[in-house]
Amino acid sequence: MPTSGTVVAFTPRVAPVEPDENLASIIEVLQDQLALAREGKLRSLAVVSVTADGGAVGTQWSCKPSDVTTLIGKLTVLTHDLMSERQ
Numbered sequence: 001m002p003t004s005g006t007v008v009a010f011t012p013r014v015a016p017v018e019p020d021e022n023l024a025s026i027i028e029v030l031q032d033q034l035a036l037a038r039e040g041k042l043r044s045l046a047v048v049s050v051t052a053d054g055g056a057v058g059t060q061w062s063c064k065p066s067d068v069t070t071l072i073g074k075l076t077v078l079t080h081d082l083m084s085e086r087q
Helices: 022-036 065-086
Strands: 045-050 058-063
Touching: 022 058, 058 065
Parallel strands: none
Antiparallel strands: 045 058
């Protein structure tokens, strides 16, 4: 069993970022949803992600099998709305 060791400092995986309203808003929404999931109050969740430059839109979801069609439909509508706002 070792009796001494060396502590090695690692550089942070993510560089520090200056806080801004957009970033704070995203984090707040995610934390709210995480809290609801931990409390067992969610059965489905859908997320639309848009890159900072607006060049890419991604959709993700987690749900009961019976919810998948509705969630995909809502994500499709939201994605189209986001894309039209970009132009």
